[in-house]
Amino acid sequence: MMKELLLGLFLMTGQFILAQIDQEVIDKVDTYPSSFSLYETLSERIITDFENDYDRAAAIYTWMAMHIKYDAKALFSGQVQRVAHFSYRNEAEKYQKEKALRDELARSTLKKKKAVCQGYAELYRLLCQACGIECEVISGYSRSHLNDIGKVRSEPDHAWNAIRIDDEWSFVDATWGAGHVDYKTRKFVPAFTTAFYAVEPAIFTYNHFPEEQEWNFTELTLKDFSQQPLFYHTFFKKDIELLSPMNGVLKKTSKQRIIIKFKTTRDRKHVFHYAFHGMKYMKDADVQRNGDVITLLIDAEGHRSGYLDIIIDDETVMTYKLRL
Incomplete structure (x- = not known):
């Protein structure tokens, strides 16, 4: 069973954690077309233009955050909570069908150039894997609003990615890197930031907490996570x-x-x-x-x-x- 994850709540203000993406990477990606029909075309160009996995993963993040819009209409209409049902005879068949659905969501995100958090995360995963970069989709809890302080969420509300480069895991959130939703106008506001690329776990956990314990590389519990102050990206500068x-x-x-x-x-x-x-x-x-x-x-x-x-x-x- 494949579940397209929830709302992927957005930041209404600046957020935390400034990561390092070389300006040369950003400038190069800025010369790319704003649309690609095939993810293979984009990944091949990135492989050609950049020599190491860190810059390639950064280029994928940069292009997506610049050109994929958050689907605010789906957010406010409640259309983002959908479950795809299918039958399977064994675990191998289940895995293959789930992967096919995830890949289709990624390709749809590239084609439509809009998505909620799950679409961003699946496209980022697909592009990283096409570039030979180990990448996983992580579901979990986010903190982005004042009323999140001290509030323990009952269900996960967001999805992001984990990438492994030089045997080190770090986290990526291309959804939050793209901008934010204005809850008054109910529209997406593009605002590219490098703040959510390749963030070390201890810092990323200020505002993201994984649903599965295997992705929690800190000593925090969900309650600890929920009781922290609300940090903005300016803090880490x-x-x-x-x-x-x-x-x-x-x-x-x-x-x-x-x-x-x-x-x-x-x-x-x-x-x-x-x-x-x-x-x-x-x-x-x-x-x-x-x-x-x-x-x-x-x-x-x-x-x-x-x-x-x-x-x-x-x-x-x-x-x-x-x-x-």
Whole structure:
């Protein structure tokens, strides 16, 4: 039985994790046609133009994120939840029929140039395999909205990929790399980003958690994953690490102050602000520095519920939920 996975929820704002794709790869792929009739034509061109698996997998991600649109109409109409039924006599026949359905979804995505997350993931898999790159489709849970903080999903809602290069697994989400859905207009907004290519598991798990335990390369449980703050891709440009609190739902303060600690990973100076939702302007954070540890002291008086944005260098990097 083949299940076309769910909604593939999208980011409404910037998201997390900036990966490295050489600008030369992006520039080269930008010269490609916007459409290919056959996936073999695209994969052969990528094999010719790029010498190593990392750049080839990056080129596939780049072309897809630039040219495949998210099917917002299917999302809002509920047409994305479909199950294909078929009979089979043994496990080998079951596997072959499932693979045929998955490959057909991938080819349909290439032809129509639009899909929900499962279509993106299957096309990425097919193109990687055509380039000789080990690739799997992963189903699981995503976090992209404020109301996801502290909420444990009952069912998987998203699909992405795992690629293995030089015996190392990393994760790829071409769906989120393509842009986002504007939930007010119910339309897809193209916004190419390299942020979701070849992300190491420990970082990717900030906003993606696999359904199958074999793809969880961290110590996190689904509950742990769900209770984290909501991180945006801007956080990972700052070369800092969050030390505490790791729970995204803040339930107490110290003397009416919220205390947040970071560790710097490079010798960089940052400017820290904060904003409770509903405030007209952001405020300066009280910053204490002790070696490579940075402590923010935030006045929480009068704020008992809602959300708290942490802003570094004029970019919102993460959000906490308040239940004080």
